[in-house]
Amino acid sequence: MGTMTGTITLRTAFANYPHVKALKDGSVASDRVRFDFEDVPVITRAFRRMVRTLDFDLCEIALTTLAQGHAYRKPIKALPIVVMRGFHHGALVCPVESSIRGPADLRGKKIGVRAWSQTTGIWVRGILLDEYGVDHRDITWVTAEDAHVAEYVDPPNVVRIAPGQDLAKMLAAGEIDAGIAVAGVDPSTMRPVITDPMAAAADWYARTKAYPVNHLLCVKTALVEASPWLPDELMRLFVAAKAAATEPPAEVRFAGIVGADVLPYGTEANRVGIELCLRYAAEQGLVPRVYEVGEVFS
Numbered sequence: 001m002g003t004m005t006g007t008i009t010l011r012t013a014f015a016n017y018p019h020v021k022a023l024k025d026g027s028v029a030s031d032r033v034r035f036d037f038e039d040v041p042v043i044t045r046a047f048r049r050m051v052r053t054l055d056f057d058l059c060e061i062a063l064t065t066l067a068q069g070h071a072y073r074k075p076i077k078a079l080p081i082v083v084m085r086g087f088h089h090g091a092l093v094c095p096v097e098s099s100i101r102g103p104a105d106l107r108g109k110k111i112g113v114r115a116w117s118q119t120t121g122i123w124v125r126g127i128l129l130d131e132y133g134v135d136h137r138d139i140t141w142v143t144a145e146d147a148h149v150a151e152y153v154d155p156p157n158v159v160r161i162a163p164g165q166d167l168a169k170m171l172a173a174g175e176i177d178a179g180i181a182v183a184g185v186d187p188s189t190m191r192p193v194i195t196d197p198m199a200a201a202a203d204w205y206a207r208t209k210a211y212p213v214n215h216l217l218c219v220k221t222a223l224v225e226a227s228p229w230l231p232d233e234l235m236r237l238f239v240a241a242k243a244a245a246t247e248p249p250a251e252v253r254f255a256g257i258v259g260a261d262v263l264p265y266g267t268e269a270n271r272v273g274i275e276l277c278l279r280y281a282a283e284q285g286l287v288p289r290v291y292e293v294g295e296v297f298s
Contacts, residue, residue, distance in 0.1 A: 082270055087204075093182075104132065104134060119277070125284055136157075143158055144161055144166075167179060211270070
């Protein structure tokens, strides 16, 4: 971080969403904050760098990574600026010809997911338990990588594939039974395990009012302590950038469920979704207890 004439320059990494474009192209700007952007093509790599080596001042991060960062006392704070989110009932898929007829059939099976700590997986496992009575401990989870937070150790029913193996190929070959958000899968060969996932998501949202949070922003704690005005200024900038967007976000597909504001910012607008994810993370052993929202947000 550098300062000059009262302006804070933040080393920054977030993905190229429509709702942040105005910040990246400079059409929304501040006389108090400047951004030194690093382009990280696979944005999850930035999450890993943030919690392992604090490479950024301001960084997109998964909510679970943030919670695990709190567990291991990483000096970062969340901002309630949710840049990526969605309903995850459709993320759990199996081959079209699979004998799996619904979530109950997953007990005793192998499910592939990039990492045990991946936030989409946490949402799916929480929904499986809450809605369908399927316990994550009755499934073997097959993963390609470890948690972004290096100190965390996966539970015993989580196994890692060997170098050279590929979750998408394993799913296609029947070596694993199902997958959650597995990259590289041919969608024409897969079907959702939860029948009519968007209808299931709409029903679930109507009952829970939880709009799942996946990625938000975090800032180094020391910066907030040195400049207490910074979170409010960042919120102002991101709200302005969202208003200036010239194309809709991917989340527009959820407007029929949540209404016109498909990317609500702010703590209160996201409290239900954040609290539920933090509960799921604790239930699944990713964090030692259920954190309060205020513990992880600045």
